[in-house]
Amino acid sequence: MKIVFIVFLMALPVQHLAAEPQLPLGEFSRNRLDGWERKRFKGETRYQLQTLEGVVALKADSQAAASGLFKEQRIDLEQTPMLNWSWRIANRLNGLNEQSKAGDDYAARIYVVVKGGLAFWQTKAINYVWASNTSKDKVWPNAFAGDHAMMTAVRGPEAALNVWYSEKRNVRADLQKLFGEDVRTIDAVALMTDTDNSGRQVSAFYGDIWFSKD
Template sequence: MMTGYLRAAAIFTGLTTTIIASAGPEVPRFSAMPPGGPVLGWEALKPAPKANDTQYTLVREGGHTVLKAQAESAMSGLLHVIRVDVQRYPLLRWRWKIAAPLQTSDMRTRAGDDYAARIYVVFDYPFDRLPFGTRAGIRLAESVYGQKIPTAALNYVWDNRQPVGTLQPNTYTDRARMIVVRSGGERAGQWLTETRDLAADFRAAFGEEPPAVVAVALATDTDNTGERATAWYGDIEFLPREAAPR
């Protein structure tokens, strides 16, 4: 159990001790950045000191700038700190594409906890509402890493074998829930737009109403399996309920 919380802390090393709310739910758009330039408004996310870094670059594709991720036995990501009222902006929309799913990953095991593409959403869940054992594990993790770690997170993943709609706890901590949005290689190589109801997903995952979002992140990771993966990410948006899926 304790090891799990330490891993969870590592996953979100980009979170600062003090969350500073942004002016609104505007995530920095890759499409507004020049190809080859810096990824503005996003922080590096370095979970495992011994793992290689996933390489993230801004590239031009289909008339738009997108973020390209290349991982080889690697795990690092990008994170944007933002405060979003889920009651006002319950929808999350993004575009993504993968070259191919991973071959040997298995989300049911720690050794297989790798994904060609994933989007994290971190919530401001009250610490004092957690069970005693969970609080103790988080305190230990924070003492080791010297920073606050998330108390609730949703992970939207492109898996290789579990069916779409699978929802389960992460193998390292049950405070992060995995949701399979895409699976397998049938749609690999295609740009896909996803729209998720954050409020509904949080209720399904944790059985209660969601608190505010405090960060969004993305990662292409292969450090456990040692595989190679390539993915592309488009803009990520928080939207009001009236914004219908497209």
């Protein structure tokens, strides 16, 4: 029930930070996890900073578990709408129906969350996922949260294993497309590697995460 992640984030206090042309969020290459907090759902995915090919990255290992890291930070999408990150996975979760509750597991995913305040039903989230069985660019509602949390396959089964991919998404444009609203701020970013529904094992690496103007 990873929808709990979204509800949990709603209850946290909001940090108001001045927007910058480039806003670092996950500075893993600097061996830092400042501001990132853990949220456990079932079991515990192991997250640790580890050097890979001469660069420090965040390694995630999940064995029938689902826990994530989140960082609450208000991001002004008028100033820095572009979400940037890099990632790689070591293996896939073959054969899952990722549109079902039983198959709602991903080798890697990054969330952006827009809180609904007291009106929790207005909370919105986009899950940028590395899908194992769904083709790149496909979009669908989360099996647990419905159309309050939309899934976007940034990478799919065609992507090579053990290879770094760099991503860039216009979050403001994606929110407009998926929810039909001009959302100008988001409230938190989270990442998760999870296998609690399938009971399997998967490993991934996450590189630095930041927002930029272009």
